Amino acid sequence: MRYNRALQASTAMRQASQAKPFLAPSRGWIRNENLAKAKAGGAEVMDNWFPTPEGCRMRRGTDKHGEIADAVTHLTTYVSGAVEKMFATDADAIYDVTSPVDPDTPPAASVSGQSNGDWSSVQMTLAAGTSVLVMVNGADDMQQFDGSSWVTINAGSTPAITGVSTNTLRQVWKYSSRLWFIGSGMNAWYLGALARSGAATAFPLGGVFNLGGSLMFGQAWSADTGEGLDDFCLFVTDQGEVAVYQGDPASTFVKVGVYRIGKPIHKNAFFRAGGDVAIITDDGIVSMSAAIQQRKDQAALIASAVTYDIEEAWRLAVTERNSGLLPFACVIWPSKTMLVIGIPASGSQRKITYVANTRTGAWCRYTGWDIRCMVVFNNHLYFGTRDGGIIDAEVTGADLGAPYSAVVVPKFTDFGSPAEKSALHCRIIAKANNPFTPQLFATADYEVEIPPPLNADSDENENTWDNGIWNQSTWGSAFDTKARRSEWQAVAANGQALAPGLQVTSGRTTAPDVELVALHLMVETGEVMA
Numbered sequence: 001m002r003y004n005r006a007l008q009a010s011t012a013m014r015q016a017s018q019a020k021p022f023l024a025p026s027r028g029w030i031r032n033e034n035l036a037k038a039k040a041g042g043a044e045v046m047d048n049w050f051p052t053p054e055g056c057r058m059r060r061g062t063d064k065h066g067e068i069a070d071a072v073t074h075l076t077t078y079v080s081g082a083v084e085k086m087f088a089t090d091a092d093a094i095y096d097v098t099s100p101v102d103p104d105t106p107p108a109a110s111v112s113g114q115s116n117g118d119w120s121s122v123q124m125t126l127a128a129g130t131s132v133l134v135m136v137n138g139a140d141d142m143q144q145f146d147g148s149s150w151v152t153i154n155a156g157s158t159p160a161i162t163g164v165s166t167n168t169l170r171q172v173w174k175y176s177s178r179l180w181f182i183g184s185g186m187n188a189w190y191l192g193a194l195a196r197s198g199a200a201t202a203f204p205l206g207g208v209f210n211l212g213g214s215l216m217f218g219q220a221w222s223a224d225t226g227e228g229l230d231d232f233c234l235f236v237t238d239q240g241e242v243a244v245y246q247g248d249p250a251s252t253f254v255k256v257g258v259y260r261i262g263k264p265i266h267k268n269a270f271f272r273a274g275g276d277v278a279i280i281t282d283d284g285i286v287s288m289s290a291a292i293q294q295r296k297d298q299a300a301l302i303a304s305a306v307t308y309d310i311e312e313a314w315r316l317a318v319t320e321r322n323s324g325l326l327p328f329a330c331v332i333w334p335s336k337t338m339l340v341i342g343i344p345a346s347g348s349q350r351k352i353t354y355v356a357n358t359r360t361g362a363w364c365r366y367t368g369w370d371i372r373c374m375v376v377f378n379n380h381l382y383f384g385t386r387d388g389g390i391i392d393a394e395v396t397g398a399d400l401g402a403p404y405s406a407v408v409v410p411k412f413t414d415f416g417s418p419a420e421k422s423a424l425h426c427r428i429i430a431k432a433n434n435p436f437t438p439q440l441f442a443t444a445d446y447e448v449e450i451p452p453p454l455n456a457d458s459d460e461n462e463n464t465w466d467n468g469i470w471n472q473s474t475w476g477s478a479f480d481t482k483a484r485r486s487e488w489q490a491v492a493a494n495g496q497a498l499a500p501g502l503q504v505t506s507g508r509t510t511a512p513d514v515e516l517v518a519l520h521l522m523v524e525t526g527e528v529m530a
Contacts, residue, residue, distance in 0.1 A: 020415060020520065021519075022410040022500055022521060023040060023410075025055075025056060025411075026054065027041040027042045027360075028043060028046060028360070029045070029051075029310055029362075029364050030043065031311060031312045031313040032309055032311040033411075035412065035446050040411070043408055043411065045501070046365060046408050046409075048365075048367060048404060049364055050355060055517055055518075057513075058504055058513075061397050061399045065103060066389075067388050068106045071386045071387065072389070073091060074119040075390075076119070076121040077375055078123060078131070080125075080130070084377075086098045086382065087145070091114075092112065093114060094109065100390075111150050111152075114137070116138065118137050119135050120135070121134065122173055124179055124194075126194050127194035132144050132147075136166065136181060138168065141167050144196060153166055153196075154166050161197050163200040163202070164200045168184050171217045171267045175190075175218070176247075177194050178194075179195070186208075186237075187205070187215070188204075188235060189202055205235055209239070210258075211240070213238045217264070219233075219272075221277045222274075232292075240261050240264065241259070243258050244292060263281055264280065265322055266280070266328060268330075269330060270330070271332050272332070273358065276289045280330055284311065286305055290304045306361070309362070321345065326344030328342065328344060330342070332376075333376050337357055341353065342369070342373075352369075369383065372385060396509060397506045397508030397512050398456075398509070403505055406504050409448050410519065412498065413497060414496055415498070420494065421495065421523045423491050423492060423522070425522040426440040426491045427488045428485060428487055429520070430517055431482040432513055434508075434512070436457055436512065439453065440501070441493075441500070444494055450503065451503065453503055457505070458508070459508045459510065482515070488522075
């Protein structure tokens with residue numbers, strides 16, 4: 001019997017379909033790697049999925065907490081003993097928004113008649129043991145809240161600050177048990193130890209910096225995580241120079257050095273992590289520990305920036321949205337290990353927020369949140385919006401009652417072959433406390449195409465997967481009752497490099513509790529062209 005050797009070889013060359021696992025992207029959203037050689041565990045798209053050490057979870061929605069008369073410009077808190085307050089500002093007033101009677105009705109202003117909403121605030125414990133919230137905006141007289149009432153502070157008030165007009169003070173912080181302020185030009189000012197009033201002392205810094213400009217803000221920085229001999233005082237200019245001083249300004253204040261970073265974006269665009277200070281600049285988020293202790297220059301700091309993994313996305317956001325009219329807002333939410341950066345949006349620009357896991361450094365992007373300012377209060381994250389809303393974040397299954405979608409696409413892979421491939425099926429492996437409808441898809445050759453979202457699941461959905469009962473097995477300990485979800489769906493994509501995708505749409509009252517473990521992509525590989 002004769003046989004065709006060519007036909008036999010051709011048959012041998014044909015590849016059977018294979019399933020490729022894509023682990024949930026615990027490394028988060030990556031925008032600084034070679035597309036053709038991306039490492040596992042990263043995501044090409046990671047919208048509304050928060051990276052965790054085990055994988056990623058779907059973000060939760062928002063609820064309206066309150067409202068003020070106009071766009072929210074600043075949120076701050078006062079916490080002392082039994083008194084816990086949250087305040088919001090707009091362009092001409094300060095409001096108590098701790099417990100609004102009606103979230104859709106603005107309360108009466110606590111302080112009115114202001115001309116600037118660009119506030120800076122800090123809480124200070126005084127020599128007598130009482131605490132005061134101090135607020136300045138560079139245009140109006142200083143405002144102080146003592147736990148029961150607001151007081152306007154100037155040279156003729158009781159108490160009073162003399163030596164400087166308080167309506168010229170633009171920013172306030174604490175260092176060496178004193179209140180410090182940024183005034184006009186290159187002048188800083190400070191009060192006596194543990195004092196809220198008295199004579200202000202000038203500290204000119206005009207001869208310290210080489211690039212000119214003006215002082216933008218100051219802050220205390222510590223080489224450790226506490227307060228002591230390793231404490232420093234930072235003075236930051238709008239040109240990206242940082243002067244570092246140490247000691248008591250009344251006796252032993254000495255300059256340690258002057259360092260270069262990128263240009264800071266706003267006077268409130270920084271956050272504290274332990275004793276360290278991280279500053280939001282046009283180059284990225286720069287840690288002062290990296291700038292000072294390692295003595296890196298501005299270019300070298302980019303590689304150690306907190307935002308290094310999303311470097312290209314960061315630069316694009318700064319270029320498009322850093323007009324100076326709207327500030328980038330930032331806050332750390334310690335209990336959730338979250339760093340939240342509100343990216344300003346105006347007009348028809350998409351509302352986006354960059355979010356990082358402070359434990360792992362992995363990034364993602366939230367969409368649909370119109371953040372103008374933020375604060376953490378009573379372990380809730382609140383943000384203010386352009387239409388005056390005070391929004392409670394990560395609490396429900398919808399964004400102010402409207403559905404939202406979460407999309408994740410792992411990094412592309414060529415499966416170790418230059419041949420063309422066809423995606424046939426995709427499987428999700430996840431765990432959740434409540435049912436949800438996954439929408440699986442595939443995309444090819446580094447061009448992400450996301451399908452239109454499905455309708456949101458309703459609260460009345462029965463506890464079923466497809467047409468069957470949920471898996472009864474549990475994960476981990478007896479306290480972890482999340483059910484395992486595993487489901488194949490048909491997908492279609494053709495190309496040399498492929499990636500699976502998952503989209504989940506939420507519109508419930510209850511918050512989603514979906515954790516992605518992995519996606520599997522079933523692929524059929526074609527023959528390599530001779």
